[in-house]
Amino acid sequence: MPDMDLKAFSVCVVGAGALGCAVLEKLAGAGIGRVRVVDGDIVTPKNLKNQPLYGESDTKNPTFKALAAVKALRSAHKGTEFVASAFYIGSKRAGKALFGYDMVIDATDNRESRLIINETCINNRVPLMIASINGKKGLFYIINGKSACFGCIAANARKPVNEECVNISRKDAERLAEMMVTGMLRFFESPSQLQQFTSVNLATNATESQQLLKYAGCQTCGPRRRRRSRDGAVVQLCGDGIKASIQRRISLNKLSAGIPGFVRDGKADFALLRKDGKSVLVSFEGDVLFTGYGEDEACALLNKIRRAVHAASRTS
């Protein structure tokens, strides 16, 4: 890219899993000036196989992926400024978090997050790249308001992009990330061009591109767009995590006092409950991450946490 000063560009990556890690490395390698990492998950031993930004030491204590990723990236790439945001993109927080970037890259693994990110980027007029890997099939697509948004795609397909928990190889993630960053730089050169939806066969490197038209009934970019409230949705993550959001700030000391077992370590941003190999992490911003729990069990516990939070706010 001959005439572009990539130091002046900023990119926000949501999701620091296998694909997210690979993309972060490529962005730094390309010389992007400022990169933000948004992820509310903690590092687990399963992540170490295909997520090279994390190490054994990150699994000993609950460590947010966003913080661990930024720490690793800072030591390897001095030319890029990195910012970590250790939270999930919920509808209330998304607006501010995804504002002011030259591009947001959605490397999350579930439809709920993708819809929120899509809606926010459209409302903020921030270009969005969605990407996913499913087996040997990769795809990426830049949404810039001219052709279909993710809402259009989701309305017309049962499984628009990968939402399954497939094991992504590190090599495949790196190959797709390389193509994504090349596509992004091309977009920076001529941002008003119509964008193509690109599918990649990662076994052969063959690509196929397709123009996607807007769907007139789309609730995000169509004429009848509406705003949704997504408070408290429970979302199953890859691996054994379930996340939810209470969508309000939480006094962690009161939570620890209200529900036996919750422990806050010093001035940590979260309180943690550990029991029988399972854990629940609650952040002061209202994110809840269940590890090792079934969905029914997680919902019951989430209700208990909600009640404790509401009771605490009445007494304050």
Ligand SMILES: [Zn+2]
């Ligand atoms: Zn749309």
